[in-house]
Amino acid sequence: MRARIGEYTARATESIRSEPGVRESVTGATLAFDRKRRNAYADIDSDHWRHWAEAVKNHTLTHLDDYLTQAEERLEANGAHVHWAADAAEARDIVTTIADDGLVATAVKGKSMLTEEIDLNPALEAAGIEVLETDLGEYILQLLDEPPSHILGPAIHKSLQQVRDLFADRLGSAPDGDPDTLAQAARRVLRDAFIHAEMGITGGNFLVAETGTVALIENEGNIRLTTSLPRVHVALVGIEKLLPRMTDLAGFLQLTARAATGQPIGCFVSLIQGPASQPGDDGPEEVHVILVDNGRTDVLAHPHAWEALRCLRCGACLNACPVYRQTGGHAYGYVYSGPIGSVLDPGLLGLHEAMPLPFASSLCGACFDACPVRIPIPELLLEWRREAQEQGLTPWKERAALAGLASVATRPGLYRLAGRIGARLGGTGAARALPMLGEWARDRALPRPSRRTFRELWREGIE
Amino acid sequence: MNVALFVTCLADHYFADAAADAVRLLRHLGCTVTFPEAQTCCGQPAYNAGRNAEALRMARHTIDVFDAADAVIVPSGSCATMVKKFYPRLMEEATALSERTWELGEFVVRRLGVTALGDGLAGRRVAIHQGCHALRELRLESEPAVLLEGVGAEVVPWEADDECCGFGGLFSVKMSAVSAAMADRKLDTLPPVDWVVSGDGGCVLHLDGRSRARRLGIEFVHLATALWRGVSQDNGMTDRNLANATDRSAATPTDHSAGASAARDR
Numbered sequence: 001m002r003a004r005i006g007e008y009t010a011r012a013t014e015s016i017r018s019e020p021g022v023r024e025s026v027t028g029a030t031l032a033f034d035r036k037r038r039n040a041y042a043d044i045d046s047d048h049w050r051h052w053a054e055a056v057k058n059h060t061l062t063h064l065d066d067y068l069t070q071a072e073e074r075l076e077a078n079g080a081h082v083h084w085a086a087d088a089a090e091a092r093d094i095v096t097t098i099a100d101d102g103l104v105a106t107a108v109k110g111k112s113m114l115t116e117e118i119d120l121n122p123a124l125e126a127a128g129i130e131v132l133e134t135d136l137g138e139y140i141l142q143l144l145d146e147p148p149s150h151i152l153g154p155a156i157h158k159s160l161q162q163v164r165d166l167f168a169d170r171l172g173s174a175p176d177g178d179p180d181t182l183a184q185a186a187r188r189v190l191r192d193a194f195i196h197a198e199m200g201i202t203g204g205n206f207l208v209a210e211t212g213t214v215a216l217i218e219n220e221g222n223i224r225l226t227t228s229l230p231r232v233h234v235a236l237v238g239i240e241k242l243l244p245r246m247t248d249l250a251g252f253l254q255l256t257a258r259a260a261t262g263q264p265i266g267c268f269v270s271l272i273q274g275p276a277s278q279p280g281d282d283g284p285e286e287v288h289v290i291l292v293d294n295g296r297t298d299v300l301a302h303p304h305a306w307e308a309l310r311c312l313r314c315g316a317c318l319n320a321c322p323v324y325r326q327t328g329g330h331a332y333g334y335v336y337s338g339p340i341g342s343v344l345d346p347g348l349l350g351l352h353e354a355m356p357l358p359f360a361s362s363l364c365g366a367c368f369d370a371c372p373v374r375i376p377i378p379e380l381l382l383e384w385r386r387e388a389q390e391q392g393l394t395p396w397k398e399r400a401a402l403a404g405l406a407s408v409a410t411r412p413g414l415y416r417l418a419g420r421i422g423a424r425l426g427g428t429g430a431a432r433a434l435p436m437l438g439e440w441a442r443d444r445a446l447p448r449p450s451r452r453t454f455r456e457l458w459r460e461g462i463e
Numbered sequence: 464m465n466v467a468l469f470v471t472c473l474a475d476h477y478f479a480d481a482a483a484d485a486v487r488l489l490r491h492l493g494c495t496v497t498f499p500e501a502q503t504c505c506g507q508p509a510y511n512a513g514r515n516a517e518a519l520r521m522a523r524h525t526i527d528v529f530d531a532a533d534a535v536i537v538p539s540g541s542c543a544t545m546v547k548k549f550y551p552r553l554m555e556e557a558t559a560l561s562e563r564t565w566e567l568g569e570f571v572v573r574r575l576g577v578t579a580l581g582d583g584l585a586g587r588r589v590a591i592h593q594g595c596h597a598l599r600e601l602r603l604e605s606e607p608a609v610l611l612e613g614v615g616a617e618v619v620p621w622e623a624d625d626e627c628c629g630f631g632g633l634f635s636v637k638m639s640a641v642s643a644a645m646a647d648r649k650l651d652t653l654p655p656v657d658w659v660v661s662g663d664g665g666c667v668l669h670l671d672g673r674s675r676a677r678r679l680g681i682e683f684v685h686l687a688t689a690l691w692r693g694v695s696q697d698n699g700m701t702d703r704n705l706a707n708a709t710d711r712s713a714a715t716p717t718d719h720s721a722g723a724s725a726a727r728d729r
Binding site for chain 1: 470474480487498501504506510511512521596599600629634635644671672675676
């Protein structure tokens, strides 16, 4: 997906002012997700499990070469094909080549952020392959030709009425259908596609090294069908998705579901190790696992940002984030939005490409409390801000203002004088001419300074 | 007990009366309050912007200013967090000051062990805006409510009480529309109350600014002022009783009622 992050502030502002329905839908959905997540955490010793998950992920990331090699050996022993993709273009080429070799005309897809990241669908369509998204939210967005706005609930920015209108128009369903009726309308289209598709494409939540197992969590059953009905299954897995052992997977399946949706475990968990072992068995004839780097080794080498590679793509930080809630994901301009996007995107794309996302946060810390693998998102945002300052990527007026503050604040006499002037000026219209207060006053009344500073009150004596 | 007030630049200029109320409250609780006049800004604006060199200069200045103080009391969860949590990330030597620094409510409940201060706010319905730093960095989850109930106020549940108001310092001017929308989420869910009380002036400047721009007529009161009004309008307690309750060693946050109710009942 081509990143268009630079206009974040303008897009967010526009969205808040002209699309109140998006804010309403996103706020409602994320608050509900976040409430479920909190309840699900409260049912377990979540601090213990989050520390455990952090430690397992850290161990895996620091031994990634070993575990990747082990996973490749196991997968091949299981009869799966393993491919390595250094970047998005290589990943796309591998998939289209597999499709070409297998005479694939139609592919069905499970929800995968990685396939959005590498822009897979347009490449397949350009190769003459029909692609159908089978996750209900992704299917809605495919009909609308929109990117997902949330890692987990790609269409959470849509209202029920918008989906009704869309399905009435495109699928001929009742214009006042309830959610079940709408799901049935989509199911009729999707069932047919599952039966006829030659290829199923998925991501992978985890890849277990000791057994060569791709684990997929879902609630709709579409991934189960995508991985079992078509003749060829292709799983695209980011190289950071490794876990050492099956026993680790047992913990992560539960923690991911609790963080993502507040469930004790996903409704469907598919464990894919390879193709059907003999003709007549259930399952695909060919299984391909594509291990995708696409910037991840650069992130791993970064002194701070590597911690973001623990990410499980559960979306808990988006649900907890009051900044994300005002706009949803589209304003961010890239597939990974919200708090995790603001720390991951600078690593994957380069800081310059990801500006101003490290600044799109009030540093409230709700994301860290929600994160199942304890990614210190507020601290990472600060690290990216520091790098942005060092690279001169912030407005010079802002840098000058902060340098000025430091000069004044280390000279008490000057500080007192500036404070008195500011206090006299602050309540008047003249304050709007000051760079910061002008921005402030667009959306808020000007602050009212105290008539006398505390310092003055202190000198007069406080009774 | 000798304490130094770190008034913070915002309270010095925008909440001077609340800072004075903090002094009155601390004196009422038996503390001798000093005000080192060379104090300025804690440096958080620079720290949050990623300007560590400037933040470090301001941290060094603040550490020097409060070198002699036994305890430093800050009427702001955010600025207290800067000193307690972020200074040590900037420089190791900051730990000594960090350990002696308290947010006002934190000091009263956890250090002095006082929670029942009077009943001057009896009949007042208040909602609490939890500042993010006080809540998620200092983990002062129950302290504001315990203190306000301790002066007789009725703390009204607010579904968005622990959500960020959208201030975030520079964030509020860099991404003003997002910041204002965050304030609206808070303001639009506020139940009917007499006051919104917060221990953080920054949040209040922002929420009050948004509320006045929308002419919502909401009254915001700093925690220090709310508590002092609760104390000073109370007739059922003498200064002598309260003095007995001070300077006990740190109470745990869950064991906050013993000393104070004893002082009250005596």
